[in-house]
Amino acid sequence: MIPEPWAPVVNAVIYLLLAPVVGGLIAGIDRKVTARMQGRVGPPLLQPFYDVGKLFEKENLVVTTTQNFYVLSYLVFMAVSGALFFSGGDMLLVIFAFTLSHIFLVLGAYASYSPYSHVGAERELIQIIAYEPMIIMTAVGMYMVTTSFYVGTIVQSAIPIVLYLPGVFIGYLIVLTIKLRKSPFDLSTSHHAHQELVKGVTTDFAGPNLAKLEIAHWYEYVFLLGVVYLFFAWNPLLAIAAIIIAYFLEILIDNTTSRVKWQMTLRSAWLVAGTLGIINLGVLYYLRMVVVP
Amino acid sequence: MQIVQLLIYLILFPLIAAVFLLFAKKSVERSWIVKISALAIGVVSLYLLVAGFDKGLITYTISGRIFDLAMLVIELVIAVYLLWLGLRHRKYSVVILVLIQAALLLWFEATYGHTIVELPNNLFFDQFSIIMALIIGIIGSLICVYALGYMETYHEHHKDIADRRGMFFFWMFVFLSAMFGLVFSNNLMWILFFWEITTFCSFILIGYSQTAEATNNAFLALAMNMLGGVAFVAALIYITTIDPSGRLLDLGALINSGYAVAIVPAVLICFAGLTKAAQMPFSSWLVGAMVAPTPVSALLHSSTMVKAGVYIIVRFAPVLTGTTEGMMIAMVGGVTFLLTSCMAISQSNAKKVLAYSTIANLGLVVACAGVGTYNLMWVAILLIIFHAIAKSLLFLCVGTVEHRIGSRDIEDMGGLIERMPKLAIMMFIGMAGMFLAPFGMIISKWAAIEAFIQAPFGLIFIIILAFGGSATLFFWSKWMGKIISVMRHQENLESSIKSEKWTVLWILTGLVVVVALIFPLISSALIEPFIMQIYGHTTRLAEANITIMLLMMGLLIIMPFSMLFQSKTPKMAPPYMGGMTTEGGMRYTGSAGVSRNLVLSNYYLRNYFGEERLFMPGTLACWGLILIAFIMVVGVVL
Amino acid sequence: MTKQIIVPFGPQHPVLPEPIHLDLVLEDERVVDAIPSIGYIHRGFEKLVEKREFTEYVYIAERTCGICSFIHGATYCQGIEQIMNIEVPERADYLRTIWSEYSRLHSHLLWLGCFADSFGFENLFMAAWRIRERILDVFEQTTGGRVIQGSCKIGGVRRDIANDKLTGMSRDLDSIQKEIEELTTVFLNDDTVRHRTRNIGVLSRDDAYHLGAVGPTARGSGVAIDLRKTGYGAYDRLNVPVITDSCGDCYSRCYVRCKELFTSIDLIQQAITEIPDGPIDVKVTGSPNGEYFMRAEQPRGELVHYLKGNGTKFLVRSRIRTPTLTNIPPLVKMLQGCELADVPVIVLSIDPCISCTER
Amino acid sequence: MKQEQSIIPIDVGQLIGSVEQCRNEGYRLAQIGCTKVGDNSFEVNYSFDKDYVLRNLRITVTAETEVPSITGMYWGAFVYENEMHDLFGIQVKGINIDFKGTFIQTAIKYPFGVTVTKGEKP
Amino acid sequence: MTYLAKSPWIVHYDGSSCNGCDIEVLAALTPIYDVERFGIVNTGNPKHADIFLVTGSVNEKNREIVKNTYDQMPEPKVVVAIGICAATGGIFRECYNVMGGIDKVIPVDVYVPGCAARPESIIDGVVQALGILEAKRKAMNENAGAAAKPAGDAR
Amino acid sequence: MGFFEMTKTALKTVLSRPVTILYPYQPAKKTSLTRGHVVQDGSKCISCSICVKKCPSQAILLNKEAKTWQIDRFRCVVCNSCVDTCPTRCLSMDTQYTAPASVQGVEVFTITYVKPPKPEKKEETKE
Ligand code: SF4
Ligand code: SF4
Ligand code: SF4
Ligand code: SF4
Ligand code: SF4
Numbered sequence A: 001m002i003p004e005p006w007a008p009v010v011n012a013v014i015y016l017l018l019a020p021v022v023g024g025l026i027a028g029i030d031r032k033v034t035a036r037m038q039g040r041v042g043p044p045l046l047q048p049f050y051d052v053g054k055l056f057e058k059e060n061l062v063v064t065t066t067q068n069f070y071v072l073s074y075l076v077f078m079a080v081s082g083a084l085f086f087s088g089g090d091m092l093l094v095i096f097a098f099t100l101s102h103i104f105l106v107l108g109a110y111a112s113y114s115p116y117s118h119v120g121a122e123r124e125l126i127q128i129i130a131y132e133p134m135i136i137m138t139a140v141g142m143y144m145v146t147t148s149f150y151v152g153t154i155v156q157s158a159i160p161i162v163l164y165l166p167g168v169f170i171g172y173l174i175v176l177t178i179k180l181r182k183s184p185f186d187l188s189t190s191h192h193a194h195q196e197l198v199k200g201v202t203t204d205f206a207g208p209n210l211a212k213l214e215i216a217h218w219y220e221y222v223f224l225l226g227v228v229y230l231f232f233a234w235n236p237l238l239a240i241a242a243i244i245i246a247y248f249l250e251i252l253i254d255n256t257t258s259r260v261k262w263q264m265t266l267r268s269a270w271l272v273a274g275t276l277g278i279i280n281l282g283v284l285y286y287l288r289m290v291v292v293p
Numbered sequence B: 001m002q003i004v005q006l007l008i009y010l011i012l013f014p015l016i017a018a019v020f021l022l023f024a025k026k027s028v029e030r031s032w033i034v035k036i037s038a039l040a041i042g043v044v045s046l047y048l049l050v051a052g053f054d055k056g057l058i059t060y061t062i063s064g065r066i067f068d069l070a071m072l073v074i075e076l077v078i079a080v081y082l083l084w085l086g087l088r089h090r091k092y093s094v095v096i097l098v099l100i101q102a103a104l105l106l107w108f109e110a111t112y113g114h115t116i117v118e119l120p121n122n123l124f125f126d127q128f129s130i131i132m133a134l135i136i137g138i139i140g141s142l143i144c145v146y147a148l149g150y151m152e153t154y155h156e157h158h159k160d161i162a163d164r165r166g167m168f169f170f171w172m173f174v175f176l177s178a179m180f181g182l183v184f185s186n187n188l189m190w191i192l193f194f195w196e197i198t199t200f201c202s203f204i205l206i207g208y209s210q211t212a213e214a215t216n217n218a219f220l221a222l223a224m225n226m227l228g229g230v231a232f233v234a235a236l237i238y239i240t241t242i243d244p245s246g247r248l249l250d251l252g253a254l255i256n257s258g259y260a261v262a263i264v265p266a267v268l269i270c271f272a273g274l275t276k277a278a279q280m281p282f283s284s285w286l287v288g289a290m291v292a293p294t295p296v297s298a299l300l301h302s303s304t305m306v307k308a309g310v311y312i313i314v315r316f317a318p319v320l321t322g323t324t325e326g327m328m329i330a331m332v333g334g335v336t337f338l339l340t341s342c343m344a345i346s347q348s349n350a351k352k353v354l355a356y357s358t359i360a361n362l363g364l365v366v367a368c369a370g371v372g373t374y375n376l377m378w379v380a381i382l383l384i385i386f387h388a389i390a391k392s393l394l395f396l397c398v399g400t401v402e403h404r405i406g407s408r409d410i411e412d413m414g415g416l417i418e419r420m421p422k423l424a425i426m427m428f429i430g431m432a433g434m435f436l437a438p439f440g441m442i443i444s445k446w447a448a449i450e451a452f453i454q455a456p457f458g459l460i461f462i463i464i465l466a467f468g469g470s471a472t473l474f475f476w477s478k479w480m481g482k483i484i485s486v487m488r489h490q491e492n493l494e495s496s497i498k499s500e501k502w503t504v505l506w507i508l509t510g511l512v513v514v515v516a517l518i519f520p521l522i523s524s525a526l527i528e529p530f531i532m533q534i535y536g537h538t539t540r541l542a543e544a545n546i547t548i549m550l551l552m553m554g555l556l557i558i559m560p561f562s563m564l565f566q567s568k569t570p571k572m573a574p575p576y577m578g579g580m581t582t583e584g585g586m587r588y589t590g591s592a593g594v595s596r597n598l599v600l601s602n603y604y605l606r607n608y609f610g611e612e613r614l615f616m617p618g619t620l621a622c623w624g625l626i627l628i629a630f631i632m633v634v635g636v637v638l
Numbered sequence C: 001m002t003k004q005i006i007v008p009f010g011p012q013h014p015v016l017p018e019p020i021h022l023d024l025v026l027e028d029e030r031v032v033d034a035i036p037s038i039g040y041i042h043r044g045f046e047k048l049v050e051k052r053e054f055t056e057y058v059y060i061a062e063r064t065c066g067i068c069s070f071i072h073g074a075t076y077c078q079g080i081e082q083i084m085n086i087e088v089p090e091r092a093d094y095l096r097t098i099w100s101e102y103s104r105l106h107s108h109l110l111w112l113g114c115f116a117d118s119f120g121f122e123n124l125f126m127a128a129w130r131i132r133e134r135i136l137d138v139f140e141q142t143t144g145g146r147v148i149q150g151s152c153k154i155g156g157v158r159r160d161i162a163n164d165k166l167t168g169m170s171r172d173l174d175s176i177q178k179e180i181e182e183l184t185t186v187f188l189n190d191d192t193v194r195h196r197t198r199n200i201g202v203l204s205r206d207d208a209y210h211l212g213a214v215g216p217t218a219r220g221s222g223v224a225i226d227l228r229k230t231g232y233g234a235y236d237r238l239n240v241p242v243i244t245d246s247c248g249d250c251y252s253r254c255y256v257r258c259k260e261l262f263t264s265i266d267l268i269q270q271a272i273t274e275i276p277d278g279p280i281d282v283k284v285t286g287s288p289n290g291e292y293f294m295r296a297e298q299p300r301g302e303l304v305h306y307l308k309g310n311g312t313k314f315l316v317r318s319r320i321r322t323p324t325l326t327n328i329p330p331l332v333k334m335l336q337g338c339e340l341a342d343v344p345v346i347v348l349s350i351d352p353c354i355s356c357t358e359r
Numbered sequence D: 001m002k003q004e005q006s007i008i009p010i011d012v013g014q015l016i017g018s019v020e021q022c023r024n025e026g027y028r029l030a031q032i033g034c035t036k037v038g039d040n041s042f043e044v045n046y047s048f049d050k051d052y053v054l055r056n057l058r059i060t061v062t063a064e065t066e067v068p069s070i071t072g073m074y075w076g077a078f079v080y081e082n083e084m085h086d087l088f089g090i091q092v093k094g095i096n097i098d099f100k101g102t103f104i105q106t107a108i109k110y111p112f113g114v115t116v117t118k119g120e121k122p
Numbered sequence E: 001m002t003y004l005a006k007s008p009w010i011v012h013y014d015g016s017s018c019n020g021c022d023i024e025v026l027a028a029l030t031p032i033y034d035v036e037r038f039g040i041v042n043t044g045n046p047k048h049a050d051i052f053l054v055t056g057s058v059n060e061k062n063r064e065i066v067k068n069t070y071d072q073m074p075e076p077k078v079v080v081a082i083g084i085c086a087a088t089g090g091i092f093r094e095c096y097n098v099m100g101g102i103d104k105v106i107p108v109d110v111y112v113p114g115c116a117a118r119p120e121s122i123i124d125g126v127v128q129a130l131g132i133l134e135a136k137r138k139a140m141n142e143n144a145g146a147a148a149k150p151a152g153d154a155r
Numbered sequence F: 001m002g003f004f005e006m007t008k009t010a011l012k013t014v015l016s017r018p019v020t021i022l023y024p025y026q027p028a029k030k031t032s033l034t035r036g037h038v039v040q041d042g043s044k045c046i047s048c049s050i051c052v053k054k055c056p057s058q059a060i061l062l063n064k065e066a067k068t069w070q071i072d073r074f075r076c077v078v079c080n081s082c083v084d085t086c087p088t089r090c091l092s093m094d095t096q097y098t099a100p101a102s103v104q105g106v107e108v109f110t111i112t113y114v115k116p117p118k119p120e121k122k123e124e125t126k127e
């Protein structure tokens, strides 16, 4: 399964080093494109890096020192889950580590006992439960197509996964919308001001802590888009194109919808998971279990 | 020492201790008896592990005609007592059930009493029994020790409740004895006997406070468990009608006798298991049982007695594998898991949350056992272990907190990290054990997904797991969030907690972590041989993944130390309040000049996940599934 | 057993560019209680009438609010003119009307933007404000100020608009109208927008009337009050349709404002066609003696300037009752039982202008 | 063009009755406003509108007079009545939502209770 | 290399302004002016902000709010008073409830005159504030290097 | 279909040029009427004080002895009132707004106007 013993480790290290750069660039492009969609010039491409640099220059203002711990854990486990993913690890394990990191974020928000963080944390949790089933189904779907949970194996499979998993792919795009904190699902925090929750989960983080959150987001972007890659893994060029298109689509959706409420988020995410996801997997399952043997 | 002696010792010793406790009037005496017996039981269970883990299945013969008789007598005495109680409290459903069961038993004894030959193997023992024995022996005795302190405070708080602690500990130890009996018995008649004893203990202990609510809930639990009991008796009758010699009353023999013979009793007994494990149509009794003192909830209603329900289903899993009946039972478990996980979201009573979570996890075990492939069995057993430890820790933590803050409502546990830091950390670990990687339950969930995907119709369960799992995530996280939120100006309430409680809590906390660390060892030493012996092949987790899990665990353990290396003391500021001035941390002057305290409660989403919404559909669905299973069985009979 | 969350909503809050405070009491996200608290902007400038001559007070009246500054100025002037029985030249009336309607355009566009922002539709906010800049350009070209125009005075207006400029404005409006059409389609037809506005903050017709709702808040509930119908300024010579809708929810209020954008454009076009040539002001002598309740239709509804003079240069009382003040009781009713996420939407749906509310 | 309006002076005692009559005739409350007209003497105008006709009930009170609240008939009147109290110091009895002097907080109490002439600071 | 000047995040509070200046602040965010070109983001949250934009004057009720908001901003931070109301109380200076400019409550670093201040003017003001922000950062670092002074005494 | 009503607009905008004025690299929007700041021509001021009286925010201070006319730009609401009322038209409105500053201050203009010798009117202007 693992050809050269060091390849996974190398991949993981490359991810750990490069993902923030790539993620930051993605964020920069995102802001630029968004601005253009609004008829604005927008910030410089490297703006996200300036922002994070700036935040590290600032004072670390906290409500409670435990926040630092949660934020650091969030960052570390986000990096770990991404590194696991890029080293070809078990998808399920990656997902669990991913969830773990988010729980730390939520806990960080809870820790401050502030009304806005608190509501943000609750909403973040609602978001997590909204996308979690779909993300597990994504892993399961990949397994059904490639008979492996290992990213390393999936990525080497010559099967055009997306053709087998169209429903799951659409479901995953919804997960992506939620995870990229894009409208209509930017419930718990948003990149824009003017939200009823101020900044939701991130309200009571400042300076370096906020910077760490931002870096964690970058790690997250790269990981999430890495999953998109898996769907098209049989053709790397196509996969890159798919990532670009998918991301552009996300920006477009962000710019053409209003934020929905949590009920709607939960309902639509579960509905998609419960219909498209299940039907897609069901058909596959049927084919695999009943037709093939 | 011979293993059989250990088994008998484990069954009888608690009984003896119980009798002593009944007569110990002073609390010092009681305290010593409990502690010493707990130690003795714990040590012997451990010794059993050392002595027996490599032995495989062993059976023993206890020449037991006299036992049988004694059992019958005790059962009848209990029946009479219950009849009397039932009539007194006008619980006619109980009366009817008692009558039916007693009638069936008597008729059974009359008809087959003479035809049944003495079974060669009354007692048996394999790795699964060791696991169960360890849970009962270690966790059970820890809880008993904990109960010493707990009951003392309990009676200080509730002056109106009659202090019947002697009786309390008596039944606790009787229960331990019955549990050991249950897991060591190979004779179905014996199993039934111990089964009924646990039901009875549970009934008595739920009703401990003798309030109206407690009594009602005790009767509810009794009625539902008796329903299972009736099914159990029916199974025995069916078995003996097939083979009047009663050779099939041997558990092992029955299981090995094949689908045609075993499926009917299997379904009946599994039905009994469902009632005991509080699966969906019967889930309400366990929720109601939360009125019992917390050690009871921890012992009977999460880590052991309800586990007897799934224990028996796991035992019968080989019969169920691949059958529609098995599928139906698994579905009951699945539906229960999904719905009770969701319902837990809507609860703010900590014990109810724990109860729902318990039901959910038992549901998962049932689902695994019902489908019954070898890797699912592996998962089922793993689940039983992890759940027992983490859940008993949580129950005991909640009990302790309740005594300090006078409430078992999660909303009142805000800022526990400030008020009771150590306890909060324990609860944190306990909860992490329930739903976070890389702790126990998530390992099981992971393995379950990987196992289900290879099982027939496993997809259904994966989907259930995906949705139910996320619901689990929600209610645990928000509770966790509650206890770790830092509200300033809180005083520490921890100092008055007794040292014996601390010991128990620390041990359990340690167990949660340690077992997650050494589970590969447990798996290879106990679970895998057991599965191997039944199925001929077994599961193993990939090495690489285990390493990664261990690394994550290591990280998790190190992370908190990062707090020691904060370079500068950061500047503190009050939370963002829209610019409002807060005094003393959490007060502010709001509209109309009213001074308000900041209150932050969790979400309960009652409109979506409330009991009112989900209970009925779940009950109907599960009755439907059970009915299908029964219809199939009737088909077999005819 | 209730599990409540208390959220001190505002006064410093990004969704509220102007400070008010709400003590939100939530269960999950459902608002069970929303008690407003105002007074963060109270300056007390009504009392400045005792220190400023009534002619200078125009500048203060204009600064009641930066959004429909012009209408405040004009209403004040008209009130004084009524007391002093000044007949304003017709061209001045028309110019006032044209500027008033531009104010309404600018205000409604601004509101649409803020409203879009309240439900997290940033692009729509940007789009609305993009169009709004074109209106502000007209203001700057004709009055020299973007938001505080300062072009009204007692007895007329301070600046004329050349006729060819008027034709240019008319042409410009045609293209603005197209952009507005595109914009309002999104507000009225987009599903995600409708999800956030339909059946949210419902105000029944009865409540709207008796709680004193005015402007689009009232008209969205089917109460046809539009003070332009009283015919001040040049409105008596123009055709003013009153837009109403009967649902009484946020969508209806949005609908009314969207449609009013078109009526405003239409009114300006009418006025530009009909405007007569002539002087733009008359000379004012003497001081006001008497009292008058001058009422006008602001973008947010009925505005009352109560003015009382005693024959000196200093008024006895200027009492400004602004639409938002009277829309607060309906707002309190609307907020009951909504969701947290709806709070900003509902609050904005009355188009609150706190600065004028508190003066 | 003059807008139709009338001012009807009434006694404090008649207030409730007259307001009730307005309500019954289908008037809506347009505003309540005070004016200081002399030392410790205030005019309070209750303005009602129906079909663009403004009817003003006027009572003249002192700061000590207890004015009954009309929130029983017009629920929304509380904003004006609180304002009346906070800015003028007029006591209003029985407001449904009584902010108890915190509706509008001012640096000086009842600022409109005093008259200032040009130049001097209040 | 300083990032502070490249990523000034703002929080805006409306003291007791007439809205004129507020909407101009908002307008500065919109396409025609687009202050995001300079990396300026309207965070709406003092804890994330570097620059505090205040419009309007301070009065009885909002001076606490202004102060709290300022206090919740992490150092280094600057205050820009927008419009003459925020500078001196402006045309409302003499009102009984107006205490005067923002500097009555918190230290102001840049005053942007105008009534209402034009968006261009606001941009100029913010740009000018960036220099001060940078100077404050230097001072802060030196302070931190020199002696562990209690935080928040930059005033 | 009510979904994605905005899509067309968004796509159109993304393909067209941004409307942003690149201030300060491009000049600010301005018109000939734009009210920027008041300037005084000291050579024409007759120290009549009308502007002082008519200024609604009392931004102007006239010191007849020192012969200075000063304006506080942090008080001036740029309302044009003084410009409108000045009898000698020595005040005018420049279209350039006042620059932001870190310290407030007043701007002082010296009055250089010398009264043309018209002996009879001398005393009255002083009042
Ligand atoms: S904490 Fe409350 S419920 Fe628990 S024992 Fe004490 S009084 Fe009873
Ligand atoms: S409501 Fe008042 S302040 Fe607001 S825009 Fe209208 S007139 Fe101006
Ligand atoms: S009913 Fe309401 S939520 Fe549903 S589509 Fe229509 S407007 Fe949207
Ligand atoms: S006319 Fe009004 S009330 Fe009727 S459906 Fe349309 S919006 Fe609703
Ligand atoms: S609603 Fe009020 S604060 Fe918001 S933009 Fe409009 S006028 Fe400004």
Ligand code: SF4
Binding pocket: C063, C066, C148, E016, E017, E018, E019, E020, E021, E022, E055, E056, E082, E083, E084, E085, E086, E090, E091, E114, E115, E116, E117, F077
């Ligand atoms: S400076 Fe002028 S425009 Fe700005 S808030 Fe003050 S009065 Fe309004």
Ligand code: SF4
Binding pocket: F038, F054, F055, F056, F057, F058, F059, F060, F071, F075, F076, F077, F078, F079, F080, F081, F082, F083
């Ligand atoms: S422009 Fe207006 S405020 Fe400024 S000095 Fe002249 S009169 Fe005064």
Ligand code: SF4
Binding pocket: F040, F044, F045, F046, F047, F048, F049, F050, F051, F052, F062, F069, F085, F086, F087, F088, F089, F090, F091
């Ligand atoms: S500037 Fe004009 S108005 Fe002012 S004092 Fe000089 S001449 Fe008179």
